[in-house]
Amino acid sequence: MTRPLPELTRGQDAASERSRRREMRVDNGWTTVWQTRVMRRRLLRGGVLGVTAVGAAWLVACGGGKNEQQGGSSGQAARTGSATTTGNLNATLRSGIGSDVGSMDPQSLAGTGGGNWPNYTTHFITPLAIDPETSEVKPYAVEWKWVDNNTALLLTVKPGVKFHNAEILSAEQLKFNFERELGRAEYNPQFKSGHASQFTAVGDLTVVDEYNLRIGLREPDVVLPTRIANTLYLVPKNYVSTVGDTEFAAKPVGSGPFKFVSRTVDSEIRSERFDDFFNPRDGQYDPRLPFIKSLVQRVIPEDTARSAALERGEIDLAHNMSADLAKQFEGRSGFKVFYLPGDQPMHIHINTVAERDPSSGQPNPWRDVRVRKAANMAIDLDTIIKTILTGKEQVSFGPAQRSFGFPQDIKNQRFRYDPQGAKQLLVQAGYPDGFETPFSYPIGRWPNTEQVVQAIAGYLAKVGIRSKILAKQYQVVTTEFKTRGNYGLTFWGMSGGPDPGPNFRYGYHSTGAYTLSYDPTLGLDALIEQSEREFDANRRKQMIGEIIRKFYQNASWIFLYEPVTVVIARDHIEWTPYQKVLSNPEYWNIKVTS
The missing domain is CATH 3.10.105.10 (Dipeptide-binding Protein; Domain 3)
Structure with missing residues (x-):
């Protein structure tokens, strides 16, 4: 039997009730919405949403439009890199997100943590990848292997991986990124990274040649390849060393599928496809070369405001939507609803x-x-x-x-x-x-x-x-x-x-x-x-x-x-999620068909 939710105590509910009932003006610099704020959602009818299980993911495309489609086989196709259509390669995707990033520097204290997902794999890459089928660490921009009886890790850079400013990924670049994460970089030994605790086992960093970096370990760390795949977002040595940390955070340069264009704090982040991205659309692991040309991520904290913007056509998809709002879009012509297991218990x-x-x-x-x-x-x-x-x-x-x-x-x-x-x-x-x-x-x-x-x-x-x-x-x-x-x-x-x-x-x-x-x-x-x-x-x-x-x-x-992550999109958006569990937005994997 479902129990009723408790009422708040006096002192809480006086203020809470006012906020539940008052009308609010949401002004984000680009849209203004008057709305009634709902603090407690109504009981979901039936208790369980109608979703289709696909392995560990639930994907539902709802609506009467021509693009109504999702299924297990298409999820597998996305993971193996097969794509039959490309959509409009000159299109702009407008995404509604609930919060801004802490910093555009993916190694800084403010720039690390799950809330920085709009920045991570959009503008940056990690050297290694995680296979979504097996959870094994796989080569991506770099090959890897244990050497010297598991006392060192050898990373070998793949030729042709570029940063957005044309710097080339090399063993020296990899060394700089580890040193910066650990507060050892010569340009600024005082840099504070949010990932320093992930690399405490890293000892001597030896550039063997242009493409090979040997990482000596202070102590064995079997998890190190996973840490590299999950958290070592690469930044360009020459640019960071020249402009410094503050300027880098304001005008970041990465090597990811999108190039940073501009950011208005608490309002929007604009990006453009990086056409020299090393990983093609039929690559084995993600991220890959995007289908869309331009990306605008608009910060809209209230999910009801994101819903309203989606209805008016001001955005093409809305991330992290509430369950009851998602249910309002199910079965409606012109919209799709995606349910995926989230990556943050x-x-x-x-x-x-x-x-x-x-x-x-x-x-x-x-x-x-x-x-x-x-x-x-x-x-x-x-x-x-x-x-x-x-x-x-x-x-x-x-x-x-x-x-x-x-x-x-x-x-x-x-x-x-x-x-x-x-x-x-x-x-x-x-x-x-x-x-x-x-x-x-x-x-x-x-x-x-x-x-x-x-x-x-x-x-x-x-x-x-x-x-x-x-x-x-x-x-x-x-x-x-x-x-x-x-x-x-x-x-x-x-x-x-x-x-x-x-x-x-x-x-x-x-x-x-x-x-x-x-x-x-x-x-x-x-x-x-x-x-x-x-x-x-x-x-x-x-x-x-x-x-x-x-x-x-x-x-x-x-x-x-x-959690279960809910994304609502308009019908002209095509997306077959690559990841079984959504940890970062797959902007590279989304197509706009009109």
Whole structure:
């Protein structure tokens, strides 16, 4: 039986109700919309959306237009690089996105993190690729192999890979990118990268010749090729060294399928196809040479405003749409709806690093595991999934359930909805009357965020945890993470990925840029480091399972769900998704037919 969502406590619902009912003017510099803001979506009729399973993805093209088509075989065709039509090669694609990037520099503190997806594979490439079928690390712009008894990694650059300013990718360029990520680059040793923790095993970097770079390891790191494929977005040495970090972030140069043209902060990003892109349209891995000529990504934080812009023909597709808005477009002539598993299991970060509440000076209640377990038990996650989301989301236990080493038996240890048990734990922890806590969330990054946060705050209030909800720009939240400035709770998504190893470094290890909940008694640092040195797949799988169990059983986060990404497009858009799990927008893979 589906339970009703709780009402908010007084003090919350007075302000919340006003914001639910008031009409808002959304002015983004390019369009103005008057709308009624809806804070809680209506119950989804039937509970489950009508979608078609395609392996790990659900793809639905809805509408009566001539381009109504999607299916399993077409998904395979996209992955093997076969394309029968090209669409209009001079077309402009107008995409509606929910939030701007933190920085156009993909290696900077502000430019790293999932909210920078409009920039990543649009303007930049990583040297290696992940096969969507096998999750194996494959050659892309670079070949790779372990050498010297797995104590070093040899990268061999493929000839002809160019940056947008005509610099050529070489072993020296690769060396510069590793040095910059690690704060070793001569032009600026003080550069702070958001990916530094991913490359701590990297030791001596030796340019063997023009095309070969030998990476000596301080210690074995079996995950290093995956880290390179996921996070080493390449930047040109000469340009960055000449203009400096600030100018590079303002006028970035990459080697990706699109060249950067301009950016108006919090409004739009403009790009053009890079016709000298090294990977052709029939290439084996992605990204490939785009079909479209021009790309405009318009920042429209409210999904209702993105929906309105789509209806008026001001944009061609809208990313990260809410489930109920998507349902309004199903079956309508002239529109298509795509449902794909997202790559960022959602959770609520809990700050246990701070010893005291910075506002009151009182001890931080979140440092007590009983309080964290109570918060997990207070939330009726199944009802949230059924009534606010698509109904297709899976419960999250940290890393994605599809990831290597995920312990299937942990599903039997899930925190169950038990508000009375939650209250008892709070009493045992010394909080019989509950307590207040800040609860932050980023605006526009994920669909239904506001509705989910409001519902969670209501459930927490029922057991005595009273939330002060703080809506913030995505860039502000990422900066707070990396400076440990977000006390209390933060709604967030951490990239799932086929191998959870890189994200253990991000959010589980004591040195991680996103690690706010850390308990040294769990011994996670040693386990994570040991798993990185283990080349035996079975032993490493057991270690990863142990890490996931310890982190979950310690209630290190409030664990939520694995999202479903919803994209709505107009009928003249053709897109057969390449990735089974959508982590970056596939602008290179989209065709405009008129």
